[in-house]
Amino acid sequence: MDKHQLYERVFNHFDDNKDGKISPAELQQCVRVIGGELSLEEAESAVEFLDSDGDGLLCFDDFVRFVEEGGEEQKVNDLMEAFKMYEMDGSGSITPKSLRRMLSRLGESKKIDECKVMISQFDLDGDGVLNFDEFKVMMS
DSSP states (O other): OOHHHHHHHHHHHHOTTOSSOBOHHHHHHHHHHTTOOOOHHHHHHHHHHHOSSSSSSBOHHHHHHHHHHTTHHHHHHHHHHHHHHHHOSSSSSBOHHHHHHHHHHTTOOOOHHHHHHHHHTTOTTOSSSBOHHHHHHHHO
16 A cells, blocks of 8 residues: 555545535544644644645545644754754854854864854844754755
């Protein structure tokens, strides 16, 4: 069974009223069955975000996007943890000094000027440091 068939089977299982759509409540039930936690508000937000035709429900293609992008929240959490390791000084930004310190801990010796150049490649607002959004771009 390929991935598409598996998604279709899961979709059809949770489409209680067999209308070819999954409601926020059905999505919440689906996530609960696979061991996740999703409040009704979170399910409604997910449906609103992914709903391609504006009917307040997920069609099969919307559902596939939900499943395949479901790890997005975990990726953001992992990036936030990595960002905090590089940031280190509580400023909310990665500075050339904090980047140098972290690279040194990883066994890579860099000069401050080299760290400034590394940061400048992803410093979208030109302030000389990386905020979290710029860090996400750098890591993608």
